[in-house]
Amino acid sequence: xxxxxxxxxRKLRVEFQTKDGPVVGVEDVSFEVNPGExxxxxxxxxxxxxxxxxxxxxxxxxxxxxxxxxxxxxDRRDGEEMDLSKADQDLMKQxxxxxxxxxxxxxxxxxxxxxxxxxxxxxxxxIHKNMSKSExxxxxxxxxxxxxxxxxxxxxxxxxxxxxxxMRQRVVIxxxxxxxxxxxxxxxxxxxxxxxxxxxxxxxxxxxxRETGTA
Numbered sequence: 001x002x003x004x005x006x007x008x009x010r011k012l013r014v015e016f017q018t019k020d021g022p023v024v025g026v027e028d029v030s031f032e033v034n035p036g037e038x039x040x041x042x043x044x045x046x047x048x049x050x051x052x053x054x055x056x057x058x059x060x061x062x063x064x065x066x067x068x069x070x071x072x073x074x075d076r077r078d079g080e081e082m083d084l085s086k087a088d089q090d091l092m093k094q095x096x097x098x099x100x101x102x103x104x105x106x107x108x109x110x111x112x113x114x115x116x117x118x119x120x121x122x123x124x125x126x127i128h129k130n131m132s133k134s135e136x137x138x139x140x141x142x143x144x145x146x147x148x149x150x151x152x153x154x155x156x157x158x159x160x161x162x163x164x165x166x167m168r169q170r171v172v173i174x175x176x177x178x179x180x181x182x183x184x185x186x187x188x189x190x191x192x193x194x195x196x197x198x199x200x201x202x203x204x205x206x207x208x209x210r211e212t213g214t215a
Contacts, residue, residue: 005032006075006183006215007056013069014051014060025051025065033183033215038206053185057102058084058092074100077182098128101176101214103186107168110175111160117144117171118156121178128179143174147204166197170204177208183215 009032014025026048033039041049054060056072072084077099084092096102104110112120121143122136131139137156144152147170160168169189176184186205190198208214 004075004081005034005073008032008073009052009056009070010073011070012052012055012067012072014048014055014065015068016063016065022068025060026055029070035182035215036209036213037215038209039215050187053102053187056084056183056185057096057100058087058089059096059102075182094128097124097176097181098179099182101179101181101184103169103172103176103184103189105188105191107165107172107192108160110172111168113160115159116156117158117160117163121156121171121175124175124178139178140174143178144171146177146208147171147174148200149174166193166200169193169197169201173201173204173208177212177214180212181214184209 010030012029013027015022016025029048029052031039031041041052043049051060051065054063055065055067056074060067067085070085073081074084074095075081076095084095087095118137118140121140122133125131125136125139126133140156141152144155149155149167149170155163155167155171160171163171169192173189184205189205190201193201
C-alpha cells in the first residue's frame with residue numbers, strides 16, 4: 001500500500017547497561033517514514049540520532065544497547081507489517097542489507113580493506129538475491145554507474161584504500177542500494193567529506209530515491 005508508512009517508530013526507549021546500572025540512550029522517540037520520503041533527524045552530538053537509526057536495524061545490541069520499550073514497525077516487501085523489536089537476529093540478517101540498507105558515517109569502517117570493491121558489491125547480491133557470479137558482477141557495474149563512478153570496470157578490481165574518500169562513500173551507497181532496499185538509513189553520510197562532495201552525495205541520494213522509490 002502506497003499510503004502506508006514503510007517504517008513507524010513508536011515510543012522507542014533504548015538502554016545501555018553500564019557498571020553503574022542502566023543508562024537511557026533514547027526515550028520516547030516516535031516518527032514515521034513514508035515511501036519515497038526523506039526524513040531528517042537533527043540534534044546535537046550525543047542526543048541519540050545514531051542510536052535511533054541503529055535500533056531500527058537492531059544493530060544497537062552489538063554495541064551493548066537494548067531496546068527496552070516501544071515498537072519498530074516495518075512494512076516488509078511482501079506487504080506484511082512486523083515489529084522489528086521482536087524479530088530474532090536470523091530474520092534481521094535477511095532484512096538487513098536486503099530490505100533496509102545502511103550508509104555509515106565513515107566509509108572506511110563500512111568497507112573491508114582486504115577485499116576488492118567488486119567482491120564487496122557482489123557478496124550481498126549473491127546472498128540475498130541468489131545471483132550467479134556473472135549476474136552479480138553485471139549488477140555491480142550497473143550500481144557503480146548509477147552512483148556516477150568513473151571507469152567502473154577498473155574500480156571493481158581496486159581495493160578501498162586506492163579510492164578517494166568521495167568515491168569510497170559512493171561505493172558504500174552502491175552497496176547499500178544493491179538489493180533495492182525499501183528503506184535506506186544514512187548516519188551522517190557526508191561528515192567525512194569536503195563540501196563539494198557532500199552536495200554531490202546528497203544530490204545522488206535524492207536522485208536514487210526518486211528513481212527507486214526507496215525511503
